[in-house]
Amino acid sequence: MNVDDISQVTVLGAGNMGHGITEVVAIAGYDVVMRDIEQDLVDDGFESIKWSVEKLSEKGIVSEDAETVLDRIDTEVDLETAVSDADLVIEAAPEQMEIKKDIFSDLDEFTPEDAILASNTSSLSITEIATATSRPEQVVGMHFFNPPVKMDLVEVIYGAETADETAEATYEFVESIDKTPIYVRKDVNGFVVNSVLGPFSDEAAWMVSEGVADIEAVDAAMVHRRGYPMGPFELSDLTGIDIGYHVRKEAGRDIPPIVQEKVDAEDLGQKTGRGYYDYEDGGGTTYEAGQGEDVDTLRIEARIINEAARLIGNDVATAEAIDTGMRLGAGFPEGPCRRGDKIGLDTVLEKLETLHDEYDHERYEPSEHLRSLVEAGTTGEEAGEGFYDYGGDDGERHYSTIQYELSDDGLLEVTLDRPERMNALNDDLMDEVVHLLDSSDLDEVRAVTFEGAGDRAFSAGADITGFAGREPYEAAITEFFEAVAEYPRPTLARIDGFCLGGGHELALACDLRIATEDSEFGFPEINLGLLPGGGGTQRAMRMLSDARAKELVFRGEHISAERAQNWGLINRAVPESEFEETVEEFLNDLVYGAPIALQKAKRVMNVGRDQDLEAGLELESQAFGHLLATDDMQEGAAAFMEDRDPEFEGK
Ligand code: NAD
16 A cells, blocks of 8 residues: 555544544544444544544644535544545544454454554553554554644554554655654553653653652653743643553563552542542642752763663664654653753763662663663764764754755755744754754755745744853853844744744844744743843844834734734735745746845845945946946846746856
8 A cells, every 4th residue: 555545544433532533634634534333422422523624724724614624624433434544544442452453454354454452552552553464564553642633753663563664654644734743663561652762751750759859849840940841740730640550560661669659559640530630629739940959960961861872772762753753752852862962962871870779770770772872982963973973074954953955056945843832942942953954955956945844833932941040141142043134045934923022133144034824923922021132133123113023022012924024024814825935936936036146235235234224236247347247147138038938047
């Protein structure tokens, strides 16, 4: 089965995950049958989808009207009818091996012989599920995260017998429904995300059990100092303390005393009203910034990084897949491999060895892969190479927060790739953009575009989790905005969604801005007790009237794309349906325009803006004189005379 052959999808289960998966697949344009064991259950699932699709459509997040999407969904109770035409079945029934095996055995009987049979299991073995069929090579794991509509990640898991063709078609199918797949190449317990997440809660629980830290301090440290979206105890309360307990039990791992205590007392987290925090009388989490200053966060992170290294060493996943998985699936501020490279893998190894000496427990046993990286001297960013290549010894630098593509015609397309944080700018992202622009070959680049990954934002600002505890002198963010503003080729921001704060400043540092009508612009910094610090106050003052610029900065409110266009902040605000075409029209002029003339025009206009008229005119005339002597000018004139399109070579 090839991805192009998939048109009919069946989802089994209309529960939490089943209805969410059905919704996502229908929004992407596939015909879907959603099956559950009773009519009431499918009806409830369908109602939930209807409510959600109507909301998404109203907000413009789904471009079609709700009716059109819902028309693609059929509900069914009879299994054979539900699956007899399916190219792909995604099973989202209860998490019990016996149920899953029964279902897969039926699927073997009733589905077309080339159908892909996928399971959304979180913790069961794909290999074992596949034994219920006569075609284990067509069985694959397809692990969505909850809720599927919001969560961008899907783990594509190989069972022992899964064929590459099956996994590849599944991977491409995930891309086709606008989600991000990662390969999990072996059927290990917990797959990637839950394996790496395990030590996050586990080590925190050991630290508290041993009395070296308290619950609030650990949560405060991980959130406020290390940028995680939730503390380990807060997270356990949300997912249920019993869940982590059973996972450990089944894997035969020791239970930290604090976990045992909570389970014995049936204080299982939010669902029972009390866990590590009190959700009934206490109002939930109580930790605050500053409480975690003394917590040894490396103890937790070293174990996470070690687990990532173990997965790489065992060929379960690549560093990129793990980092993508942890960012999108668990909201980590950066992947564990990237973080390990920053900390230094020798430091991580040393920490594990010290803990191992102290506690003599296998959970601190350094993985072979981590050891071999350190032995080879590839200890991270400072060494030029670690999990990733940073361009040391002539290697090509790996970027973790941006993606780029350079076309043969010279269009450099840069994607801000932190969709899980609405593409918020952090140090890595800014550093990587500067590195990319600095290392680009100007002979090959004719124009640059910036856009945001995902469907919500161009960029929603600076990542404030990275600001905590910064010294004022460290806020050297100007270099990034200047590198964009002064890049010698025309730059264009393609804005679809939120364009706020630092993201807005990046857009203003570009030469041109085109936005979809639903985009929103603003400088919310004032509400954080800050001001736009990436040139926003100055560029806005130069582009807008004094009153409008100050309205944006002082009030911190969002303005619509239409208003932004009326104010002259952006070049065009267009409906989503005209967005690509409008951008293309602009890019045609930039990519095929005369490169030297564009470069000179950009410079003269940027520099001249801050000079008096006389000095500006002087700059212009020098540039004009220079252009008269170029081959491009000859070509432009000849093409004009011959009534053809010019072919500029930038000479
Ligand atoms: P759920 O209990 O909300 O839904 C399961 C549904 O499957 C129920 O409506 C049930 O009636 C139905 N069902 C039972 N037997 C069936 C059959 N033979 N055919 C079709 N439907 C059948 O459970 P859920 O949270 O949606 O989880 C479903 C699967 O997804 C599990 O394997 C779970 O591990 C996995 N998963 C859950 C989450 C999560 O956070 N809830 C996340 C990722 C994966």
